[in-house]
Amino acid sequence: MTAPATRPQTVAEPREPSSGPLLSVRDLTMTFPGKRTLTGRRSAPVRAVDGVSFDLEAGQTLGLVGESGCGKSTTGRMLVRLLEPTSGSVVFDGRDISRLSQSALRPLRRNIQMVFQDPHSSLNPRQTVSRIISDPLLVQGWSAADARRRAAELMELTGLIPEHIDRYPHEFSGGQAQRIGIARSLATSPRLVIADEPVSALDVSVQAQIVNLMERLRAELGLAYVFIAHDLSVVKRVSDRVAVMYLGRIVEIGDKRSLYENPQHPYTRALLSAVPLPDPAAERRRERIVLLGDPPSPAAPPPGCSFHPRCPKAQEVCRTERPALRPAASREVACHFPGD
Template sequence: MSSTPASGTPLLSVRDLKMHFPIKNTDGLFARKQVVQAVDGVSFDLGKGQTLGLVGESGCGKSTLGRAITRLYQPTSGQVLFEGTDLAGLPEKRMRPFRRELQMVFQDPYSSLNPRQTVGSIISTPLQVHGLAKGKEIQRVQELLERVGLNPEHHNRYPNEFSGGQRQRIGIARALAVEPQVIVADEPVSALDVSIQAQVMNLMEELRRDLGIAFVFIAHDLGVVRHFCDRVAVMYLGKMVEVGDREQVYTAPQHPYTQALLSAVPDLGAVRGVPPRERIRLAGDVPSPINPPSGCRFRTRCWKAQDICASQEPPLESKAEAGAGHSIACHFPEVKESLVAEASA
């Protein structure tokens, strides 16, 4: 079941998207073929100007999902519908116009910019590819640099002449150059100092407000996601286990994995006079995406697992008690009262 926004026609709809990577087999001609199930049946909707935060442990498939949405990876199966057109199976020639609409900001501001090109050349390349601002490329580059808070006269400098935060602003300017409707931001502030993180997040908030850009925001920092995102999707081992509006997920988490993630957020309760929250410590390690557990993939680490969890995969579906638009993939969902009490204090 898809995670549908509360209102509005979806701009981007992802349906049962899978991204599997085959593993080269060295065990003989007749050995069983194996694949890494990085993303395995993900569905969600994103409306115009909305933000969806993707959270989860490292290796859960967040970044792979972002690259499959933007067709940097060719999806194994499923649909990526942009305004009704399925991008997943389009040949490259037909896909090119849609690349204007879906842009990406990468995690590492140092490796995502070509050190041999000037900033002006980096930002103007998308303009040249799509035939935009012909004869006015430099003017457009300067406008974009100013828009992201950089000196427009520095367009002839190289990336190594800028700090990490400034480089990330350059990456954002490059994404903005073709006036996209959706930006997939893959942990765009995780490599930056805390003070710089706030500045870049404020910039992205301004872009969302002023330009109406929708964001798929990938992060592991739950505080940043709560500040920036309208809706939150929690991923575990290639699947979404809980999706809902920001306050639904943060104040009334129903999936055990979501509860465990939130319990690990640094505790500021003592400052507000709230009793310290109970930390949920998960047993064992994340299973291999090559051979994930049967049924519910989280069951091997879940304190509520029963026989049905091993035999039947729980669908991602809305629960009446969770509220409209709040979907959970769990046979035994429940509200974690301690987290709700703290959030409402």
């Protein structure tokens, strides 16, 4: 057996923060071609992501929130090149990875990994836990023995019993299966992890355990996260900054505390009003903002501001002119009339 191409790294390896953003995304778009109908015609193309831009510093967490179908998961998959962007750029650690060939991208994949939403469907049912976790290492040139030892270390780090290393995914609960997925994402000692709704398929009690685990791993390993979710209470727990998406665009992005305490975009205010409060008296007193209608189709977005058909503050300019992200109250907001 040949020696590994690189020396096996220790499990906990803190990193110094870089001088610039670890991840810089600019004008990222994804347009899916329309499907063919029974008559042979193609339906309208779907613009799933429409000009998303943000920065992420090393060691920080950016929460990406919004309704189902707003483009959160598509954005996450483009960041790791599981989907090829239609346009825009993804710059990781100073290097544009959005147009690299697969051979040029392979050495960089060790630094960017992903945790998927459904823990069981993301694991190969025919492979043991040892093979699932060690596969990324084997691709990177590690020997089988070193990869197996690393897999056992990662199982212990993520709260699993190393003696279960030869079991199959169906022998684990949902929370345990997600820990396997997290261990797999850490195998190559990445700097950035894209977490695509990692707790939405789990029970509430298990959600807290996984969130606490990811927070501990971030502190110990110096990880940065893009944490994709629709549960704003979970995002508030884990994030440093929050970006709110609607119909493929970021409508508000900023520091977590200021965004939660003083939301500027009407859509953000509506989302936060739907988060349950632990105090029943406060829950009864507060105003619940109910949005009328359904989100427009990304295949036929409305002109102007995409939120104006559901916005209680919409005026004529909102129907004709699409707002750009502009500074407002210590963050950026895409709204003609931000604030109260």
